[in-house]
Amino acid sequence: MDKANKTIYICSAAGDDPGAQINRELVEKNAAALVEAVAAAAKDADEAYIYIPAAYEAAVSAVAEPANAAGVSVVTGEDSPVCRDKTALISAFNGKIIRPYYEEDQETFRGYENVAKVIENAEVVLRKYQGTEDKKLLYISGAVQTPGFVEAAYGASLKDIIAMAGGVKDGSTVKAVLVGGELGTFIAPDALETTVMEKGSDMFTGGIKVLDQTDCAADATKNLMECAKNDSCGKCPLCREGSYQFYTIFNEITNGKGKVSDIALLKDMGETIGLGAFCQFGQHMVKPMLSALDVMGEEIEGHIKRKKCEAGVCKSFMTLAILPDKCTGCEECADVCPEDAIEGKAGYIHMIDNDMCEKCGKCMDVCEEDAIVVVGSVKPKLPKRLTRVGRFR
Ligand code: SF4
Numbered sequence: 001m002d003k004a005n006k007t008i009y010i011c012s013a014a015g016d017d018p019g020a021q022i023n024r025e026l027v028e029k030n031a032a033a034l035v036e037a038v039a040a041a042a043k044d045a046d047e048a049y050i051y052i053p054a055a056y057e058a059a060v061s062a063v064a065e066p067a068n069a070a071g072v073s074v075v076t077g078e079d080s081p082v083c084r085d086k087t088a089l090i091s092a093f094n095g096k097i098i099r100p101y102y103e104e105d106q107e108t109f110r111g112y113e114n115v116a117k118v119i120e121n122a123e124v125v126l127r128k129y130q131g132t133e134d135k136k137l138l139y140i141s142g143a144v145q146t147p148g149f150v151e152a153a154y155g156a157s158l159k160d161i162i163a164m165a166g167g168v169k170d171g172s173t174v175k176a177v178l179v180g181g182e183l184g185t186f187i188a189p190d191a192l193e194t195t196v197m198e199k200g201s202d203m204f205t206g207g208i209k210v211l212d213q214t215d216c217a218a219d220a221t222k223n224l225m226e227c228a229k230n231d232s233c234g235k236c237p238l239c240r241e242g243s244y245q246f247y248t249i250f251n252e253i254t255n256g257k258g259k260v261s262d263i264a265l266l267k268d269m270g271e272t273i274g275l276g277a278f279c280q281f282g283q284h285m286v287k288p289m290l291s292a293l294d295v296m297g298e299e300i301e302g303h304i305k306r307k308k309c310e311a312g313v314c315k316s317f318m319t320l321a322i323l324p325d326k327c328t329g330c331e332e333c334a335d336v337c338p339e340d341a342i343e344g345k346a347g348y349i350h351m352i353d354n355d356m357c358e359k360c361g362k363c364m365d366v367c368e369e370d371a372i373v374v375v376g377s378v379k380p381k382l383p384k385r386l387t388r389v390g391r392f393r
């Protein structure tokens, strides 16, 4: 058939938020129904395909047999959140480097080999077929009683959705909720009731993470920016260089080397890149960073101005101490310290030089007396020179 007259239908299970993997779960658990849904959706197309990331091995084998019987082809390959862009998905489908390209006709995507393509997300196809389009699968993690998958109806508030996961964990105070993972938005605790799941909103990728007092705002944002840096396809400098700079600046902030001017710089760059990046990945990857500054800005600035990590997560801000009344002078900690940061000898209370300590935690792992602790602003009384065990007052 002349390519110009041909239409192919592609159902894509790619582009999941790595922390949620909604399509993976749905394809694994509903393989036969998905194939039926694809066969029905592709009835007017000349060829029907399901594209599944090769890493989703269980999903690939679950779908193989029903697809074969229904004449639907299964194609496996690379994956990235960038694949949410349909042109990037086409590049992955064709075994090329995942990279979006300019496509004049957003209806038929003829740009690649002049073949018209209909592209739909696996959850969308399945739900249309099952008549459950009013619902969405979500994955809730973090400070909730029962992390895992939940199904919620559009219009449900974030507060209701967290309740579906058993509510907030005992003893936790919600600091923020990240909705939409790596390309999502941090929501403030006072907005949980008014934030509702809508089609096309951040919640559409399905990842929800509840942060509490044990999570560090700066560290969480740094990790998200590291994912963005690694996942950016590198095609355009705004996203490629921007994600690298965001990660670098947050890395400095969590290492106690942040500058007051960093906050304004981050906001400025974030807004510019959000408007100018080539595809939705670059436009959205700035959102966690900008919303973190908005919702948890004070805590992030605390790392810069007060040199303090409220959550006690950032190692650079930690001070370790050996409790004199617990240390037996066994020398185990000094033996394992890779930095030579522990002074002591057999039968003497050991001491840590925090300027040399890299906070690797190896000494804490070997101390059978639990004598090595992370201390906050209130420090225990410690010996200033080597003192025999039992002699320190
Ligand atoms: S915005 Fe990022 S992911 Fe999108 S094309 Fe540019 S570099 Fe690639």
Ligand code: SF4
Residues within 6 Å of the ligand: 322, 326, 327, 328, 329, 330, 331, 332, 333, 334, 344, 350, 366, 367, 368, 369, 370, 371, 372
């Ligand atoms: S391992 Fe513990 S008990 Fe032994 S010397 Fe070090 S701090 Fe003291």
Ligand code: SF4
Residues within 6 Å of the ligand: 320, 336, 337, 338, 339, 340, 341, 342, 352, 356, 357, 358, 359, 360, 361, 362, 363, 364
């Ligand atoms: S945390 Fe690591 S570097 Fe620091 S004193 Fe202990 S073993 Fe040495």
